[in-house]
Amino acid sequence: MGEPSARNDTAMQFEPLGDQAVLVTCPHEEFAQSLASALSSVHCEGLREVVVAYKCVAIYYDLERTDYASVCRLVQNLALRPCSAPGRLFRIPCCYELGPDLAAIAEMCRCSVAEVIAEHSSTIYTVYALGFVPGFPYLGYLPPRLAGIPRLAQPRRQVEPGSVGIAGRQTGIYPAAVPGGWRILGRTPLIIADLATEFFPLRIGDRVQFVPIDRQEFDRLLGQRLTPCA
Amino acid sequence: MAFIVERPGTYDLLVDAGRLGWRHVGVPVSGPADHTAWLLANALVGNHPENGVALEITWSGPVLRATADHACALVGAEFSPRVAGRNVPGASVWHVRAGDVIEIGTSRKGLRAYLAVAGGFEYAPLLGSRSALQPLRKGEVLLCKPQIARRRRWLEPLPHAANFTAATAVLRFLPGPFWPQVSEQVAGRTWTVSAESNRMGLRLMADVAWELPHDLPSVPVGIGTIQATASGQLLILGVDGPTIGGYPRIGYVIEADWDLLGQLRPQQSVRFVAVCLEKAYQAARALHAWRHQVILRLLCTAQSSPNLFRSTG
Numbered sequence: 001m002g003e004p005s006a007r008n009d010t011a012m013q014f015e016p017l018g019d020q021a022v023l024v025t026c027p028h029e030e031f032a033q034s035l036a037s038a039l040s041s042v043h044c045e046g047l048r049e050v051v052v053a054y055k056c057v058a059i060y061y062d063l064e065r066t067d068y069a070s071v072c073r074l075v076q077n078l079a080l081r082p083c084s085a086p087g088r089l090f091r092i093p094c095c096y097e098l099g100p101d102l103a104a105i106a107e108m109c110r111c112s113v114a115e116v117i118a119e120h121s122s123t124i125y126t127v128y129a130l131g132f133v134p135g136f137p138y139l140g141y142l143p144p145r146l147a148g149i150p151r152l153a154q155p156r157r158q159v160e161p162g163s164v165g166i167a168g169r170q171t172g173i174y175p176a177a178v179p180g181g182w183r184i185l186g187r188t189p190l191i192i193a194d195l196a197t198e199f200f201p202l203r204i205g206d207r208v209q210f211v212p213i214d215r216q217e218f219d220r221l222l223g224q225r226l227t228p229c230a
Numbered sequence: 231m232a233f234i235v236e237r238p239g240t241y242d243l244l245v246d247a248g249r250l251g252w253r254h255v256g257v258p259v260s261g262p263a264d265h266t267a268w269l270l271a272n273a274l275v276g277n278h279p280e281n282g283v284a285l286e287i288t289w290s291g292p293v294l295r296a297t298a299d300h301a302c303a304l305v306g307a308e309f310s311p312r313v314a315g316r317n318v319p320g321a322s323v324w325h326v327r328a329g330d331v332i333e334i335g336t337s338r339k340g341l342r343a344y345l346a347v348a349g350g351f352e353y354a355p356l357l358g359s360r361s362a363l364q365p366l367r368k369g370e371v372l373l374c375k376p377q378i379a380r381r382r383r384w385l386e387p388l389p390h391a392a393n394f395t396a397a398t399a400v401l402r403f404l405p406g407p408f409w410p411q412v413s414e415q416v417a418g419r420t421w422t423v424s425a426e427s428n429r430m431g432l433r434l435m436a437d438v439a440w441e442l443p444h445d446l447p448s449v450p451v452g453i454g455t456i457q458a459t460a461s462g463q464l465l466i467l468g469v470d471g472p473t474i475g476g477y478p479r480i481g482y483v484i485e486a487d488w489d490l491l492g493q494l495r496p497q498q499s500v501r502f503v504a505v506c507l508e509k510a511y512q513a514a515r516a517l518h519a520w521r522h523q524v525i526l527r528l529l530c531t532a533q534s535s536p537n538l539f540r541s542t543g
Contacts, residue, residue, distance in 0.1 A: 015406075015407065016404060016482070016507055017450065017451070017452060017455070017482065018404060018452050018453075018454050018455065018482030018483075018484070018485070019404060019482070019484050019485050019507060019510035019511060019514060020452070020485060020514075021450075021452055023449065023450065048250065048251075049250070049251060049253050049254065050254065051253045051254050051450040051473060051474070052254070052450075053447075053448050053449050053450050053474045054447050054448065054449070055447075056447075056449045056450060057450075058449070058450030058451075058452070060253070060452065063485070063511055063514055063515070064515065064518060067511065068507060129448055129474055130254065130255045130256045131253075131255075131256035131448070131450075131472060131473040131474035132256065132448075132472050132473075132474060133256060133472075134252075134255060134256045134257045134258075135255055135256055136256055138448065168445060193255070195257065195356065195357070195363065196356065196363075198356065198357050200252075200255040202255075203254075203255075204254070
């Protein structure tokens, strides 16, 4: 079921991302994930790392062993398949009473706090990107009612680890206490990433659903590690 | 077999070649901000760059006390290191004795230098790299495996030294998607390095204003990516920079000038010169060849003198 290379060619746009990476813009997010997965199983001299963010795939290469034109050609000739299986599902407990911006978000969305929680926790999101800080998942897309909330004009100096925020069409989770500009609507008690213990359970294409919990449950689960649903 | 941190400097960080292979979960490459200086420091004392952990020193260096005899080298920006109260030359191997106090001092030109010790500093690996996440603290003990290395001096300047000691540093870059919108404002001007620069990124200021899209989707970025901020500044991503970003990308500093990014200090003037991809490759390959030659010349001869630790004095 590999597609002819000519179709790959027209569907993707290429540009240099500096002198040692190619940035490929794909027609949609699933296409980008298929490309990344195809690249992970192909052996090619000089390929170093592949990073996906939304519709884009960056392919970092060793300029001593290959070059921009060769990497582009490789991508054009790859047989892409649609992602065969959806990513693993993670159910992430979220204590919405610990969200400092929850009331403000409800006001901006012109609905009740209960409706914000219901909308946010009834959607199954996809991990479209990981980054900004190690292990921060960019999850999309928010239901239309919650989408379009701007970032804080003045980012917080530090958010609580596990803070669940929204911005634009995305929701995301701060793995650690870092500065943050997203509006925070809740907090998960789980550790979702930890560099010091090499713990990065979430991958591009995984699916995430938030499960509302109360404060008591939050305290009980605090510090446990995120694992996928069986 | 160790150094004790008597007084930390501005930002002293143990670094190896970097943490490759984890950008897909958002972990930056890290490693030395000036790779060439780091490599030369290691090679001078006979450490293979693949496992050489050296101390990156920024701006104002630490005061260390040796607990055993060691051979050291400091390479990079112009510091004036002193061992037991005596000046020692830069880019050379010098010996310290147990109890000696090493004062690195403050850089006069350039920003960063690398202190390598023969045998290398010990540091537990994390995600396959021995680059630290936090700078040194007072009282910290830096363990190292003592290894002999002969005294010697490296006379050839670093390939980028003339550029970071010049009145105006020149950064070569490949134009990016938003270059046409800002080219006149960026190319014709001299930019000034802001004090709000660090290993995550170099912030540059000039008196400009532009209208660029904001709220762009985040895309993967890399070391050297030049982003234009809404307030008219440029942000060039460093070795500890984010792996994805949503600011308009106006260009990419070429790899051959990444070392220079690590040496630019606050208030330094910077000009930009656009190059094509082929020129960028040529420059990077020439730099790699220079580094390779350093390793060939220095590594196998590091221990060849029998008169180690003989007092000079």
